Amino acid sequence: MTTLGSPIRERDGCRPDALPLDELLAGGEPVVLRGLVRDWPLVQAGLVSHEAAVDYLLGFYTGKPVQYSHGGPEVGGRPAYKPGYTELNTQPRRARLDDYLREVLSHRDDPRPPTFYMASALVDGCLPGLRAGNDLAFAAQGVEAPPAVWIGNRTIASCHYDAPNNIACVAVGRRRFTLFPPDQIANLYPGPLEPSPGGQAITLVDFADPDFERFPRFREAQAVARHAELDAGDALFIPSLWWHQVEGLDAFNVLVNYWWGSMPAHIPTPMHALYHALWAIRDRPEREKQAWREIFDYYVFGPANRAGAHLPEAARKVLGPIDDTLARQLRAMLTSKLNR
Incomplete structure (x- = not known):
């Protein structure tokens, strides 16, 4: 991929026990956190050798x-x-972690190795105890963010978005990140919602050899791309819904x-609403779709308190703040209606 766009902004001096989460979230932009986890024992082991890691x-x-x-x-x-x-071009497999790691290492010198990609395995499930010396202090800020580990060879996580915010810490090896703001979705030509390699739609564009005849709008995405290469010990903050490719x-x-x-936990992922809207709204006549757009703008995408502002508080119900109790009522109501 030709390097276009601009480098991702960098910040030095951050520590694992003093994450600037509020500042990162308020900025809403990706930020490279140089050296954030350089003192992790895992990082130090990887600097010795792959075998040591x-x-x-x-x-x-x-x-x-x-x-x-x-x-x-x-x-x-x-x-x-x-x-x-x-269909996907890879197959899911299961193995002992020690066997998997040794197989990956056995192909290090292959000019065209097989693809090995262990993605998003919860650390506490497969490597309990690792967090004792290799962790970020989310809990100190009242944030629940259990870490996941990704292990492989020269793999590419094709460009996709995730609903949550993300801090990605490079522990062993180097990674190249290419990011795009959420408004570039149409220029990135997403593939099917299902199946997908990692649970999220990915771009159909091969960044290493883009086919501009099939995907001409990708040139527009390239122009606004953000990019960075991270060494072991560096980390990257990826805001919610930003598209990102990781190599x-x-x-x-x-x-x-x-x-x-x-x-809070009682608010579900908007992906459920997306699927429901595809089912209930997308194929309606254009006049109806535009009317529903106005309704959604009023109730959903406008100021959160607008639709209920002229009503007494006791009458607002779902037009007011949604707490855990109201969330349970909504879930029961929707389940009942969808099961009819």
Whole structure:
């Protein structure tokens, strides 16, 4: 991919025990946090050798199988779709973590290695104890953000978005990140909602060799891209809903990331509403769709207190703040209506 756009803003001097979460969220822009986790023992082990990093990780391993994606050399490290976009080009496999790590290392010198991609495995489930010396202090700020670990070779997590905010910590190897603001969705040509390599729609554009005849608007996305290369010990804040592609640049890579939402647990993911809107609204006549757009703007996308402002507080119900009790009532009501 030709480097266009601009470098991601960087910030030095952050510490794992003093995360500037409020500042990052208020800025709403991606930020490279140079050296944030350079003192993690995992990072230091990886700087010694890949074998030292593997030995360090396995010191916490419980013996439970882990799941990963595997593809042949023809995949080129890019889990994506087969032609037709109804099947993925990798297969899910399960193995012991020690066997998986040694298999990845055994192909380090292959000119065209198989694709190995262990994605989003919860640290507490597969490597309990790792957090004791390798963690960010989210809990100190009252934020629940259990870390996940990603381990593979020169793999590419094709450009996609996640609903939560994210801090991605490069623990072993180097990573290249390419980000786009949420308004670039149409210029990134998302694939099917299902299936998808990681649970989220990914771009159909191969950034290394973009087909501008099929995807001409990708040039517009390139112009506003943000990019950065991170070394082991660096981290990146990725705001909610920003599109991001993550490339492992070394023959062995480990990343630890933290997702967290800005809403309390009783507020569900908007993806449920998206699926319902596709079902209930998208195919209606254009006049009806425009009328529903006005209704949604009034009730949903405008100021949160607008629709109920002229009503007595006791009469507002769902037009007022939604607490856990009201959320349970809404869930029961929707479940009842959808099951009719």
